[in-house]
C-alpha cells in the first residue's frame with residue numbers, strides 16, 4: 001500500500017501556513033515576531049502550535065513516540081481532518097458500521113463524501129467480508145469504534161485485524177471508551193500498520209469533556225499531514241496547561257474508572273431485575289444499552305422526573321433501546337427508583 005496515494009493531491013501539494021511560533025522555536029528573550037501585546041499577563045503569547053510539552057507527557061504515559069501523536073479540539077477535530085486529508089469531496093467514499101458514533105456520518109456529509117453504512121451483525125460485531133465488499137477504488141477510510149457507541153461492546157480483535165490486513169485504505173479505530181474496557185488499547189499496533197489511526201479522548205474516562213482535547217495516534221507520516229492541515233494554534237494554552245496538570249493526577253482518574261465500572265456492574269444487576277426491561281446488553285464502556293417495551297414512553301417519563309437518558313429508539317438495530325450513562329451511585333439509584341416506580 002502506498003500511503004501517499006491515499007492523500008488528496010491538493011493536500012500533498014499544500015504549503016502550510018507558517019506561523020511565527022513555528023518559524024522560530026528557540027529560546028529567544030525578545031519576541032517581536034508575532035504582533036502580540038508585550039505586557040505579560042500569562043496569556044499574551046501564542047501557544048506552542050505543536051503542543052510539544054503535552055505530547056511528551058502523553059508519549060511517556062502511553063509508551064509511544066511523540067511524533068505519533070496529534071492533539072485536536074476534541075476527537076471531532078481529528079475526525080474532520082481525516083476527511084479533509086484523505087477524501088476528495090464528491091468523489092471518494094468511506095465505510096462504517098451501523099449503528100455507530102454519529103459524528104462520522106455528519107463529518108462525511110459536511111465534506112460531501114459518500115458514507116456507506118454496513119449493518120452490524122445481531123451480536124453487534126462487524127462483518128469484515130460485507131465491509132470489504134462495499135469498498136471500491138474510491139474508498140479511502142473504514143471507521144471502527146471499539147467499544148462501540150451506542151451498543152457498548154468491544155469489537156472482536158480478530159475481526160479488526162481481518163479488516164486491517166485486507167483493506168488498503170485508512171482504518172480509523174475510535175477507542176473513546178477503551179479505558180473502561182476489559183481489553184487494552186490496540187495503540188501498539190500503529191507501528192505495525194502504517195494505515196491505522198487510533199482515536200482517544202480526554203472527554204470520557206479522563207473526565208475533561210469541557211476542555212475539548214482529543215488524541216489521534218498514527219505513523220509519523222500521517223501525523224505530519226494532520227499538522228499541515230490543522231489550524232496553526234488549534235489547542236489553546238489553557239487546555240494545554242490544564243491537561244499537563246491532569247496528567248500528574250492519574251491515580252485519581254484510575255480510581256474514578258474503577259468506581260464507574262463497579263457501579264456499572266451493580267446497575268446492570270439491578271436493571272436485569274426489572275420486568276419492563278427486555279434486555280440489558282453487555283458493555284465495555286461507561287454506558288449501557290437496554291431494550292424496553294416502550295422506549296419513547298419510558299424516556300418521556302424519566303425526563304419528566306429530571307432523569308435524562310439517550311433515546312436510541314430510532315437507530316438501526318437499536319429499536320426500543322435507551323442508552324444510559326453510568327452516573328454516581330446516587331444518580332444511578334435515582335434512575336433505578338424511577339424505573340421501579342413505573
Ligand SMILES: *Cc1c(COP(=O)(O)O)cnc(C)c1O
Nearest residue numbers: 074075076101149176201203214
Ligand atoms: C464521546 C465520543 C468521542 C469524544 O469526542 P470528543 O470530541 O473528543 O469529545 C469520540 N468518539 C466516540 C465514539 C464517542 O462516543
